[in-house]
Amino acid sequence: MAGFLDRERTIAGPGFNRWMVPPAALCIHLCIGQVYAFSVFNLPMTRLIGVTESAPEDWKLTTLGWIFSISIVCLGLSAAFAGRWLEQVGPRKAMLLSATCFGGGFLVSALGIWLHVIWLVYLGYGVLGGIGLGIGYISPVSTLIKWFPDRPGMATGMAIMGFGGGAMIGSPLAVGLMDLFSGPESVGVAPTFLTMGLIYFTFMAIGALLVRLPPEGWLPAGYQPPVESSKLITTAHVHVDEALKTPQFYLVWMVLFLNVSAGIGVLGQASAMSQEMMPGKIEAAAAAGFVGLLSIFNMVGRFVWASTSDYLGRKKTYLIFFALGMALYAAVPPAAAMGSVLLYVLCYCVIMSMYGGGFATVPAYLKDLFGTMHVGAIHGRLLTAWAAAGVMGPVLINYIREFQIEAGVPKAQAYTVTMYIMVALLFLGLICNALIRAVDSRHHYVGPESEGSRS
Numbered sequence: 001m002a003g004f005l006d007r008e009r010t011i012a013g014p015g016f017n018r019w020m021v022p023p024a025a026l027c028i029h030l031c032i033g034q035v036y037a038f039s040v041f042n043l044p045m046t047r048l049i050g051v052t053e054s055a056p057e058d059w060k061l062t063t064l065g066w067i068f069s070i071s072i073v074c075l076g077l078s079a080a081f082a083g084r085w086l087e088q089v090g091p092r093k094a095m096l097l098s099a100t101c102f103g104g105g106f107l108v109s110a111l112g113i114w115l116h117v118i119w120l121v122y123l124g125y126g127v128l129g130g131i132g133l134g135i136g137y138i139s140p141v142s143t144l145i146k147w148f149p150d151r152p153g154m155a156t157g158m159a160i161m162g163f164g165g166g167a168m169i170g171s172p173l174a175v176g177l178m179d180l181f182s183g184p185e186s187v188g189v190a191p192t193f194l195t196m197g198l199i200y201f202t203f204m205a206i207g208a209l210l211v212r213l214p215p216e217g218w219l220p221a222g223y224q225p226p227v228e229s230s231k232l233i234t235t236a237h238v239h240v241d242e243a244l245k246t247p248q249f250y251l252v253w254m255v256l257f258l259n260v261s262a263g264i265g266v267l268g269q270a271s272a273m274s275q276e277m278m279p280g281k282i283e284a285a286a287a288a289g290f291v292g293l294l295s296i297f298n299m300v301g302r303f304v305w306a307s308t309s310d311y312l313g314r315k316k317t318y319l320i321f322f323a324l325g326m327a328l329y330a331a332v333p334p335a336a337a338m339g340s341v342l343l344y345v346l347c348y349c350v351i352m353s354m355y356g357g358g359f360a361t362v363p364a365y366l367k368d369l370f371g372t373m374h375v376g377a378i379h380g381r382l383l384t385a386w387a388a389a390g391v392m393g394p395v396l397i398n399y400i401r402e403f404q405i406e407a408g409v410p411k412a413q414a415y416t417v418t419m420y421i422m423v424a425l426l427f428l429g430l431i432c433n434a435l436i437r438a439v440d441s442r443h444h445y446v447g448p449e450s451e452g453s454r455s
Helices: 018-037 039-045 061-089 091-115 118-147 152-181 189-210 247-268 270-277 284-312 314-338 341-370 375-382 384-406 416-434
Strands: none
Touching: 018 061, 018 091, 018 118, 018 152, 018 189, 018 284, 039 061, 039 152, 039 189, 039 270, 039 284, 061 091, 061 118, 061 375, 061 384, 091 118, 091 189, 118 152, 118 189, 118 341, 118 375, 152 189, 152 284, 152 341, 247 314, 247 341, 247 375, 247 384, 247 416, 270 284, 270 341, 284 314, 284 341, 314 341, 314 416, 341 375, 375 384, 384 416
């Protein structure tokens, strides 16, 4: 079995069609993208004991908010530490480990919910699930960049598109299962977690079996790689350890951190937030639909914006993300105050398309700046920005909301200050993106690009 999982066993044979690899990536990313639908569990999990309404012993929303944050922190940390390992062992072994951790995290959380022990839920979905998220997230990315050197933005868009669309499946699946398992004495969350863990493990394991790597030196028919570097696109390579010595790495880190911080808190509380900001207009069922709609735009935006970046360039694409995002976040409070559901939903849909597009475009940005040799490992380390944002974003949403409500602010207006803080974060991101320049040649790798250079 170990031999079957080895990197050498995943090398594609002659005549292999590279378009067989994106479905393998989607098997992983559509599953782990369920994390974006976690908000549909938040309100039911505040009624595990009370069932129809929260009991004094039930968990508070702020307590539950840490489940999402812990999972994103563990995503970033596991991606950072597993990046070099992934380059050595190949995607199949990494994807199967991801399936085990992510599916197993659901099972541990189901036990924690049944026993009503919050630290078991933190350990299950937060730590184990987060590790599965991180390893699964980066596993297909460098593989697809190698298969599509002619369209790296499109390739990363395909790899990461499924992650944005995971909530489109996960949200109605979770709601449907909770309805199925609920009763007079239960909201049905524990059996829902158990069922989803088994389903997700199965489909992720299928993706691990399908994935293949191109042979060393393989190029698409008719494609001639550029001989000389141009603007921000280099033909050289930078070792992963050397990349951490460049200002470009930290500027891109800040770009990702600020873009993600501005969006991830919204995604983590999208269901509850939409019901509170638009009381009487968006109810629980509509809120679940809103989460699913955000997932669609998150998913489509990843492919469309990343593909567009192949023509506009990565720097100009991020300029659009930050400038337009500032205007849209500033428009959310007035839209909610007017009671305009259409404008409110439209603002967030476009925001989420650019949020997803930022994730899908950043691996190609790294490929342009640092080359392809260690792009998977560099991408993994960059995702520590996601981990940091996974704490900052939800904290801004949850704790500023609670502070505002305790100060007597109506729930419908409790998010206004946070929206304007998001505008400020995006402005800082705009500045960081403007400062990015080509990597100095002294950081370029001068040894042979070989299998040994990956270790």
